[in-house]
Amino acid sequence: MASDGFRPLDEKLLVEYLKATPILAEKLGNQFDKLEIKEVGDGNLNFVYIVISPSGSFVIKQALPYIRCIGESWPMTKERAYFEVTTLKEHGRLCPDHVPEVYHFDRVMCLIGMRYIEPPHIILRKGLIAGIEYPLLTEHISDYMAKTLFYTSLLYLTTTDHKRAVAEFCGNVELCRLTEQVVFSDPYKVSEHNRWTSPYLDSDAEAVREDNILKLEIAELKSKFCERAQALIHGDLHTGSVMVTGDSTQVIDPEFGFYGPMGFDIGAFVGNLILAYFAQDGHAINGNDRKPYKVWILKTITETWNLFYKKFTALWDEHKDGTGEAYLPAIYNNPDVQLLIKQKYMKELFHDTLGFGAAKMIRRIVGVAHVEDFESIKEAKKRADCERKALNFAKNLLKERRNYQSINEVVSAMEQLDSQ
Amino acid sequence: MASDGFRPLDEKLLVEYLKATPILAEKLGNQFDKLEIKEVGDGNLNFVYIVISPSGSFVIKQALPYIRCIGESWPMTKERAYFEVTTLKEHGRLCPDHVPEVYHFDRVMCLIGMRYIEPPHIILRKGLIAGIEYPLLTEHISDYMAKTLFYTSLLYLTTTDHKRAVAEFCGNVELCRLTEQVVFSDPYKVSEHNRWTSPYLDSDAEAVREDNILKLEIAELKSKFCERAQALIHGDLHTGSVMVTGDSTQVIDPEFGFYGPMGFDIGAFVGNLILAYFAQDGHAINGNDRKPYKVWILKTITETWNLFYKKFTALWDEHKDGTGEAYLPAIYNNPDVQLLIKQKYMKELFHDTLGFGAAKMIRRIVGVAHVEDFESIKEAKKRADCERKALNFAKNLLKERRNYQSINEVVSAMEQLDSQ
Ligand SMILES: Nc1ncnc2c1ncn2[C@@H]1O[C@H](COP(=O)(O)OP(=O)(O)O)[C@@H](O)[C@H]1O
Ligand SMILES: Nc1ncnc2c1ncn2[C@@H]1O[C@H](COP(=O)(O)OP(=O)(O)O)[C@@H](O)[C@H]1O
Ligand SMILES: [Mg+2]
Ligand SMILES: [Mg+2]
Ligand SMILES: [Mg+2]
Ligand SMILES: [Mg+2]
Numbered sequence: 001m002a003s004d005g006f007r008p009l010d011e012k013l014l015v016e017y018l019k020a021t022p023i024l025a026e027k028l029g030n031q032f033d034k035l036e037i038k039e040v041g042d043g044n045l046n047f048v049y050i051v052i053s054p055s056g057s058f059v060i061k062q063a064l065p066y067i068r069c070i071g072e073s074w075p076m077t078k079e080r081a082y083f084e085v086t087t088l089k090e091h092g093r094l095c096p097d098h099v100p101e102v103y104h105f106d107r108v109m110c111l112i113g114m115r116y117i118e119p120p121h122i123i124l125r126k127g128l129i130a131g132i133e134y135p136l137l138t139e140h141i142s143d144y145m146a147k148t149l150f151y152t153s154l155l156y157l158t159t160t161d162h163k164r165a166v167a168e169f170c171g172n173v174e175l176c177r178l179t180e181q182v183v184f185s186d187p188y189k190v191s192e193h194n195r196w197t198s199p200y201l202d203s204d205a206e207a208v209r210e211d212n213i214l215k216l217e218i219a220e221l222k223s224k225f226c227e228r229a230q231a232l233i234h235g236d237l238h239t240g241s242v243m244v245t246g247d248s249t250q251v252i253d254p255e256f257g258f259y260g261p262m263g264f265d266i267g268a269f270v271g272n273l274i275l276a277y278f279a280q281d282g283h284a285i286n287g288n289d290r291k292p293y294k295v296w297i298l299k300t301i302t303e304t305w306n307l308f309y310k311k312f313t314a315l316w317d318e319h320k321d322g323t324g325e326a327y328l329p330a331i332y333n334n335p336d337v338q339l340l341i342k343q344k345y346m347k348e349l350f351h352d353t354l355g356f357g358a359a360k361m362i363r364r365i366v367g368v369a370h371v372e373d374f375e376s377i378k379e380a381k382k383r384a385d386c387e388r389k390a391l392n393f394a395k396n397l398l399k400e401r402r403n404y405q406s407i408n409e410v411v412s413a414m415e416q417l418d419s420q
Numbered sequence: 421m422a423s424d425g426f427r428p429l430d431e432k433l434l435v436e437y438l439k440a441t442p443i444l445a446e447k448l449g450n451q452f453d454k455l456e457i458k459e460v461g462d463g464n465l466n467f468v469y470i471v472i473s474p475s476g477s478f479v480i481k482q483a484l485p486y487i488r489c490i491g492e493s494w495p496m497t498k499e500r501a502y503f504e505v506t507t508l509k510e511h512g513r514l515c516p517d518h519v520p521e522v523y524h525f526d527r528v529m530c531l532i533g534m535r536y537i538e539p540p541h542i543i544l545r546k547g548l549i550a551g552i553e554y555p556l557l558t559e560h561i562s563d564y565m566a567k568t569l570f571y572t573s574l575l576y577l578t579t580t581d582h583k584r585a586v587a588e589f590c591g592n593v594e595l596c597r598l599t600e601q602v603v604f605s606d607p608y609k610v611s612e613h614n615r616w617t618s619p620y621l622d623s624d625a626e627a628v629r630e631d632n633i634l635k636l637e638i639a640e641l642k643s644k645f646c647e648r649a650q651a652l653i654h655g656d657l658h659t660g661s662v663m664v665t666g667d668s669t670q671v672i673d674p675e676f677g678f679y680g681p682m683g684f685d686i687g688a689f690v691g692n693l694i695l696a697y698f699a700q701d702g703h704a705i706n707g708n709d710r711k712p713y714k715v716w717i718l719k720t721i722t723e724t725w726n727l728f729y730k731k732f733t734a735l736w737d738e739h740k741d742g743t744g745e746a747y748l749p750a751i752y753n754n755p756d757v758q759l760l761i762k763q764k765y766m767k768e769l770f771h772d773t774l775g776f777g778a779a780k781m782i783r784r785i786v787g788v789a790h791v792e793d794f795e796s797i798k799e800a801k802k803r804a805d806c807e808r809k810a811l812n813f814a815k816n817l818l819k820e821r822r823n824y825q826s827i828n829e830v831v832s833a834m835e836q837l838d839s840q
């Protein structure tokens with residue numbers, strides 16, 4: 001046991017912990033004999049235990065002082081659990097339908113107890129690989145993004161509340177630095193952590209490291225990420241942080257939460273859908289060419305942005321005479337100017353979304369952490385072909401994002417590149 | 421005496437305070453019989469006492485829990501003294517030649533003891549009104565701006581140090597809110613605090629309140645001010661916060677200090693020089709038409725930006741392989757990309773400077789706090805003519821700032837508008 005009281009759990013220690021923690025013990029009806037415990041952490045950073053007894057269930061997530069998928073050689077503050085639980089609670093308050101409830105938090109143990117998102121929920125990324133359509137996904141995720149981003153921005157908050165929250169989340173700097181490194185830096189330089197489908201993508205990876213214009217654009221996005229406290233973002237909203245069924249969508253794992261640019265969240269989600277799209281050809285088999293599913297992904301991309309736009313601006317309209325201090329009603333006092341500011345705001349957000357989305361794609365192809373969408377394509381040559389298309393699309397998107405006027409244009413460009 | 425130990429000083433209480441405070445008493449050689457004390461606070465917010473004895477001198481500045489020039493009806497946190505002294509010390513550490521030394525700080529009393537900037541130093545604004553040329557001003561102020569802004573930005577700091585400092589200065593939110601109100605909001609709406617040279621400027625003031633494009637642009641700047649933590653800015657760097665002689669330049673009064681956009685400081689200084697320029701016709705008398713002086717002001721504007729550019733980018737070059745995490749040398753690893761990022765960064769900073777400068781001009785003509793440059797022009801009609809030129813120039817600058825490629829173009833536009 002470390003001197004600060006922290007202990008990394010294993011299944012045996014976990015049972016002891018549960019017995020000693022009334023709020024969790026009660027959820028299990030104080031029955032420990034028929035306890036089922038399973039460690040399911042398939043993520044990159046932490047340990048996740050599913051705990052089930054005949055009378056109740058929950059999930060226990062513990063942060064260790066290093067990055068799980070790398071090991072103790074890459075230390076990482078376990079304080080991230082505090083920012084994860086703080087973001088979970090705040091986003092859960094704003095959007096309870098799509099965020100698991102927190103039951104328990106132990107700051108010393110860096111341990112969160114939360115609702116078990118039960119089967120048939122699966123990780124969205126796995127659903128996308130399996131070719132499953134989720135008819136309510138765009139309604140749900142746009143709801144989550146619109147509410148969490150709007151209500152934590154200056155469109156809703158006073159400057160006082162906003163700055164207080166910004167200050168608190170400055171404490172999550174270690175996780176911000178990790179993003180800076182793996183998203184905005186490593187892919188653009190030689191780094192021991194980088195990998196790609198070699199030898200097929202060797203020259204593609206090299207081209208990324210030698211592309212001055214790409215470096216110029218990534219610098220602008222990095223500066224926004226580091227300096228612009230726009231809203232309390234999730235910070236890691238890829239398709240592996242979303243659990244789904246046909247009628248439910250749950251967002252987990254906001255340990256990278258901090259006040260940053262909204263486009264980083266929307267871009268993470270959209271960028272990972274684009275990765276899923278370009279991976280489909282690798283999943284095609286005789287009798288299932290994945291063509292209809294690719295159309296569904298394109299529709300999902302389009303609807304995600306369009307529904308987000310609709311819901312976010314509706315919240316803005318609803319609260320335009322509220323507490324938010326960005327646009328005072330006494331100044332923005334006629335329909336023309338109200339339309340102008342909204343168009344300007346949403347246009348910048350759209351371009352941020354495309355830029356950050358592209359950055360998140362690039363790093364998944366030539367950086368340290370890859371995605372199962374591509375990794376599950378066993379044949380290297382085939383995988384490389386899919387990845388190259390995605391990479392080329394992302395490079396174009398990052399450089400030319402300001403020339404896209406609508407999400408339809410983005411989707412058309414995807415189809416065009418795909419058909420080449 | 422308030423229950424928290426805070427007491428507003430008067431001259432008698434000040435002497436008691438000095439006697440009871442060893443570090444200050446020593447500076448006076450413990451001689452209190454020949455003490456000269458003079459309250460000189462001509463500023464808008466605080467009380468400033470000059471204290472002189474035969475063996476030493478200093479200045480005592482105290483923040484009261486309201487805005488001095490308005491009175492107790494406009495409460496304002498006295499905690500601002502803490503942020504003033506913190507910024508004074510940090511800027512003083514980075515640029516000791518142009519920032520007065522801090523001798524003493526009493527957080528309970530909201531009281532700062534600092535170096536007395538002795539005569540013949542006068543407030544720069546008064547020198548500009550008197551038509552005095554300062555040959556070293558641009559060298560000095562560009563030095564101050566380049567050092568304080570560079571060394572507190574991510575070009576020099578690690579993300580960790582930057583975020584820690586950002587968090588601390590989030591505490592100065594009350595002063596940020598004051599700026600939001602008086603710079604970015606009140607001039608663009610009906611407000612009891614607004615005033616202007618009436619009736620001459622009635623329709624000009626109204627036009628500001630009805631200009632949708634101006635409102636769109638001011639919103640963009642306000643959002644940068646509220647959200648973008650670029651560097652530790654002074655926050656109130658007008659020509660009334662600078663004391664000068666022919667060979668010395670001292671920057672005082674950084675109580676609005678926080679992590680904000682660099683262009684807000686550079687713009688404040690440049691914008692107030694532009695106000696000084698358009699006020700000159702109002703100071704012209706028989707035998708002194710102020711024409712050569714106007715040329716000197718234009719040269720001062722040009723040199724301020726150009727020397728800032730030179731010094732700031734020189735610091736960047738000097739430290740490009742240093743601790744700063746914005747542009748890693750392993751990525752920005754060839755002269756072409758190094759030039760590109762510098763040009764992009766400085767271009768955005770230039771346009772921010774023009775925008776914030778324009779915003780600071782507008783608020784001095786139709787907002788709550790005016791400047792002596794115009795106020796000292798006794799004849800209202802003449803004053804209004806000067807102010808209108810400045811206002812029209814500022815409106816153009818705010819709207820068209822992105823079309824200016826260099827400071828020379830700005831100065832040419834000033835001359836052209838002036839000659840109309
Ligand atoms: N509340 C939950 N309910 C059910 N499964 C969960 C829950 N939280 C996490 N998981 C499972 O654990 C995995 C890892 O969790 P995650 O929070 O993403 O950890 P990491 O931070 O290590 O990425 C998820 O992919 C999911 O399968
Ligand atoms: N260190 C100093 N040395 C000499 N005079 C000073 C000093 N600090 C302030 N003053 C004088 O006091 C005036 C008001 O000080 P300032 O710091 O600008 O207060 P405020 O915050 O109220 O604007 C200045 O204009 C200047 O004349
Ligand atoms: Mg995860
Ligand atoms: Mg819920
Ligand atoms: Mg995680
Ligand atoms: Mg002052």
Ligand SMILES: [Mg+2]
Pocket residue numbers: 463464465466656673675
């Ligand atoms: Mg002041």
